Amino acid sequence: MIKVVLIGSGNVAHHLIKAFAKSATAEVIQVFARQKESLIPLLDALKITDNFHDLIEADLYIISVSDDAIANVSSQLPFENRLVVHTSGSVSLDGLDKKNKKGIFYPLQTFTKNKTVDFSQIPICLESENETDFELLKNVADSISNAVFKINSQQRKVLHVSAVFVNNFVNHLYQMGNEICIENNVPFEILKPLILETANKVMTLSPKEAQTGPAKRNDTKTIEAHLKLLSNENQATIYKILTQSIQNNGKEL
Amino acid sequence: MIKVVLIGSGNVAHHLIKAFAKSATAEVIQVFARQKESLIPLLDALKITDNFHDLIEADLYIISVSDDAIANVSSQLPFENRLVVHTSGSVSLDGLDKKNKKGIFYPLQTFTKNKTVDFSQIPICLESENETDFELLKNVADSISNAVFKINSQQRKVLHVSAVFVNNFVNHLYQMGNEICIENNVPFEILKPLILETANKVMTLSPKEAQTGPAKRNDTKTIEAHLKLLSNENQATIYKILTQSIQNNGKEL
Numbered sequence: 001m002i003k004v005v006l007i008g009s010g011n012v013a014h015h016l017i018k019a020f021a022k023s024a025t026a027e028v029i030q031v032f033a034r035q036k037e038s039l040i041p042l043l044d045a046l047k048i049t050d051n052f053h054d055l056i057e058a059d060l061y062i063i064s065v066s067d068d069a070i071a072n073v074s075s076q077l078p079f080e081n082r083l084v085v086h087t088s089g090s091v092s093l094d095g096l097d098k099k100n101k102k103g104i105f106y107p108l109q110t111f112t113k114n115k116t117v118d119f120s121q122i123p124i125c126l127e128s129e130n131e132t133d134f135e136l137l138k139n140v141a142d143s144i145s146n147a148v149f150k151i152n153s154q155q156r157k158v159l160h161v162s163a164v165f166v167n168n169f170v171n172h173l174y175q176m177g178n179e180i181c182i183e184n185n186v187p188f189e190i191l192k193p194l195i196l197e198t199a200n201k202v203m204t205l206s207p208k209e210a211q212t213g214p215a216k217r218n219d220t221k222t223i224e225a226h227l228k229l230l231s232n233e234n235q236a237t238i239y240k241i242l243t244q245s246i247q248n249n250g251k252e253l
Numbered sequence: 254m255i256k257v258v259l260i261g262s263g264n265v266a267h268h269l270i271k272a273f274a275k276s277a278t279a280e281v282i283q284v285f286a287r288q289k290e291s292l293i294p295l296l297d298a299l300k301i302t303d304n305f306h307d308l309i310e311a312d313l314y315i316i317s318v319s320d321d322a323i324a325n326v327s328s329q330l331p332f333e334n335r336l337v338v339h340t341s342g343s344v345s346l347d348g349l350d351k352k353n354k355k356g357i358f359y360p361l362q363t364f365t366k367n368k369t370v371d372f373s374q375i376p377i378c379l380e381s382e383n384e385t386d387f388e389l390l391k392n393v394a395d396s397i398s399n400a401v402f403k404i405n406s407q408q409r410k411v412l413h414v415s416a417v418f419v420n421n422f423v424n425h426l427y428q429m430g431n432e433i434c435i436e437n438n439v440p441f442e443i444l445k446p447l448i449l450e451t452a453n454k455v456m457t458l459s460p461k462e463a464q465t466g467p468a469k470r471n472d473t474k475t476i477e478a479h480l481k482l483l484s485n486e487n488q489a490t491i492y493k494i495l496t497q498s499i500q501n502n503g504k505e506l
Contacts, residue, residue, distance in 0.1 A: 067475070090467075090475050108443055110450055110465060112458070117450070123443040149443060158437040159444070161479040161492075162430040166444050167451045168466030169495045170423045175460035176498075177415040184411040190361055190376045190402060191412070191419050192456055197363055197370070198420045199452035203445055205365070207428035212363060213421030214343075222320070222343050226414040234498055239414075241494055242422045245429075245487055 002026040002140055005055060007073060008064035009033035011111040012087050016064065016144075017042045019119035025143035030056050052076050060140060062087060062105055063096075070095050083133050089160035092153045093127060103128040103137055106156060107145070110167055119144050125151035125159065176235060183231055208249075215246035255279040255393055258308060260326060261317035262286035264364040265340050269317065269397075270295045272372035278396035283309050305329050313393060315340060315358055316349075323348050336386050342413035345406045346380060356381040356390055359409060360398070363420055372397050378404035378412065429488060436484055461502075468499035 004026050006013055013031070017039070020028045029047065032055060033039050036048045049055065055078065063073050064087040074084055074097040084096055085103035096102040104127040109117065124141040126148060128134040134150070141148040151159065174195065181188045201210045214222040223243055230236045257279050259266055266284070270292070273281045282300065285308060286292050289301045302308065308331065316326050317340040327337060327350040337349055338356035349355040357380040362370065377394040379401060381387040387403070394401040404412065427448065434441045454463045467475040476496055483489045 067472075090478070109447055110454065112454065112463075115454075115457075121446050123446060125443070147443070147446070149440070151439070151443075155437065155439045157478070157482055158433060158439050161482050162433045162439070162441075162444055163447055164466055164468075164479060164492075165426045165433070166430040166448050168464070168468060168499065169426050169491075170448075170451055171455070171460055171463050171465075172468075172495055172499050173418045173422050173426070174455050175464065177419040178460050180411060180415045180418070184408065186404070186408045186411050186415070187402070188415075190378070190400070190404075191415055193374050193376060193400070194362055194416055195419050195423075195452050195455060198423055199448050201363065201365065201368075202424070202427050202448060204368075207424055207431050210365075210424050211421070211428065212424075213417055215417075215421060215425075219320075225343065225410070226417060229410055229414050234501070238422075238494060238498060239417070241491060242425055245491060246421065246425050248487070 002060065002136065003029045003058040004140065005030045005032070005058040005061045006064060007032040007061060009035055009039055010064060010066070011113050012107065013064040014038075014042065014113060015111050015117060015119065016062065016087075016107075019144040023140075023143040026060075026140045029058055053078050055079070057082075059083065059136060060085065061100075067091050071097070074100070083128075083136065085128075085137065089125075089156060089163065092157075093129070101129060101133055103133055104151075104153070104156065105137060105141065106151070108159060108163065120146050123147040123149060125149050125156055127152055127156065173238075176238065180230070180235065211246065213246070215243040218247065255313065255389065256282045256311040257393065258283045258285070258311040258314045259317060260285040260314060262288055262292055263317060263319070264366050265360065266317040267291075267295065267366060268364050268370060268372065269315065269340075269360075272397040276393075276396040279313075279393045282311055306331050308332070310335075312336065312389060313338065314353075320344050320348075324350070327353070336381075336389065338381075338390065342378075342409060342416065345410075346382070354382060354386055356386055357404075357406070357409065358390060358394065359404070361412060361416065373399050376400040376402060378402050378409055380405055380409065426491075429491065433483070433488065464499065466499070468496040471500065 006028055031048050034050055039048055061084045065073055067088050070086050070091050080099045082100050084100040085105040087105055089106050093102050106125040107122050109122045122145055124145045126137045178188045259281055284301050287303055314337045318326055320341050323339050323344050333352045335353050337353040338358040340358055342359050346355050359378040360375050362375045375398055377398045379390045431441045
C-alpha cells in the first residue's frame with residue numbers, strides 16, 4: 001500500500017479520507033488537523049495529530065488547506081525531499097516550499113460536507129516535477145477515480161477560471177431565477193427539472209448546439225417584455241449583457 | 254377517454270404525442286401538421302391532416318406552434334366554443350382567438366427532438382377561463398405528469414423570464430467555459446461532473462446556500478489573476494459583472 005498523510009480537515013480532506021478508505025492501492029496513515037473533533041467519525045483518533053513534529057514517514061503528503069495557507073503549511077513541514085502535493089485549482093507548483101518534491105493533486109468538483117459524492121466520477125488533475133513522482137500520483141489517483149488527467153499549472157489555471165463560469169456564475173444565475181420567483185410568489189420547484197435537463201443536455205450536445213431562447217432567435221418582442229418584468233437594475237443589466245453575448249455568439253462586438 | 258387534437262409538429266408536439274401514447278385518460282385522436290413526414294414514426298398516417306377543415310370534434314385542441322403563429326392558427330380553426338389551449342410560456346391567454354374557450358397547457362422544459370425525456374417529471378402549468386375547463390385540463394395533465402400547477406398568465410411570464418436565467422443564460426456560461434477550454438487546449442470533459450453537481454446541489458440546497466468561489470469569498474487576488482487569463486473583452490465584462498453581482502448578493506449597488 002502507498003502510504004498517504006493528509007494535512008487539513010476541510011471539505012476536500014473529508015471526501016479524500018472517505019475515498020481512500022475504499023482504495024486498494026493507497027492508505028491514509030495519518031491526518032494533520034487543528035480541530036480533531038470533525039474527523040473522529042471518519043478515522044481512528046490515534047491517526048490524527050495537531051503537531052507537525054509528530055508527522056510520520058509516508059510516500060505522499062497531501063496538503064488540503066485554504067489557498068492562502070498552503071505556503072505556510074508547506075514551509076512548516078519538518079522534513080525534506082519527500083513528495084508533497086496540494087489540492088488547489090489556483091495555486092501554482094511554486095506555492096509549495098522547495099525543500100520537498102512538489103506536485104498537484106487537484107480534484108475538480110464542488111464539495112459539500114455531509115453530501116456524499118461518487119469520487120470515482122470526479123476528475124483529478126495531476127502535476128509533478130518528474131516522471132517518478134507522476135507515476136506514484138497516478139497510481140494513487142487511479143485508485144479512487146476513473147478520470148485522472150495530466151494537467152500543467154497553466155492548464156489548471158484555465159480550468160479554474162472555466163469552473164468559475166460553469167459553477168460559481170451558473171449558481172448565481174440559479175439564485176437570480178430563484179429571487180425572481182420569490183418576488184412574484186411562484187414556486188422555484190417548477191424550474192428544477194429544467195435546471196437538471198439544461199446540465200444534462202451538454203453531456204452529449206455542445207453548449208453551442210444546445211443554445212435556445214429569445215436571445216438566440218433574436219426575438220426582440222419577448223426580450224423587451226422580459227426586461228419590463230425585471231424588478232431591479234442588476235437583474236436587467238445581467239439580462240441585457242448575456243442576451244447581447246448570446247446574440248454575438250460569445251464574441252466581442 | 255378524453256379526446257385530444259394536437260396542432261403542430263415541433264419538439265413539444267413530438268414529446269406530447271409520445272407522452273399521451275402512455276396516458277390512460279387522454280388520447281390523441283388527430284394531429285394537424287404541415288409536414289406529415291416527421292410524424293409518421295409516431296402515429297398512424299390516417300390521423301394526420303394538413304387541412305384545418307378536416308379537423309374532427311374533440312374535447313381539447315392543443316396548439317403547439319411557434320409563439321408568432323399562435324394567433325393566426327387559432328383564428329383559422331373552423332369551429333367555435335370548444336376548448337383550445339396553447340403550450341407557450343410567453344404568450345398570454347388573449348393570444349388565442351376569442352371564438353373558442355381559451356386555456357394554457359405549458360410544459361416547462363427544454364425539449365430536444367430524438368432525446369427522450371421522462372414526461373412524468375416535467376412540470377405542466379395550466380390556466381383556463383373557468384373551473385370546468387380547468388378540471389378537464391388537470392385530468393389530461395395529471396395523466397402524463399406528476400407535477401401539475403395552476404399558474405396565471407402573470408406568474409407564467411415570471412416563470413418564463415426565470416427560465417431564461419436558469420436555462421438560456423446558464424447554457425451560455427457553459428459555452429463560455431467551453432470556449433476558454435478550447436482556446437487553451439484543455440478538455441471540456443473535465444468540467445462535466447462539476448456542471449452536473451452544480452445543478453444537483455440546488456435540488457436540496459438554496460442557490461444562496463450553495464454559492465462558493467472567489468467572488469463569494471472576496472478573494473481579489475484570484476479574481477485579478479482570472480481576469481488576466483481571459484482572452485476577450487466579452488468574457489472579462491461578464492466575469493466582472495457576475496463577480497460584482499455575487500459580491501452584492503444579487504442586489505443593486
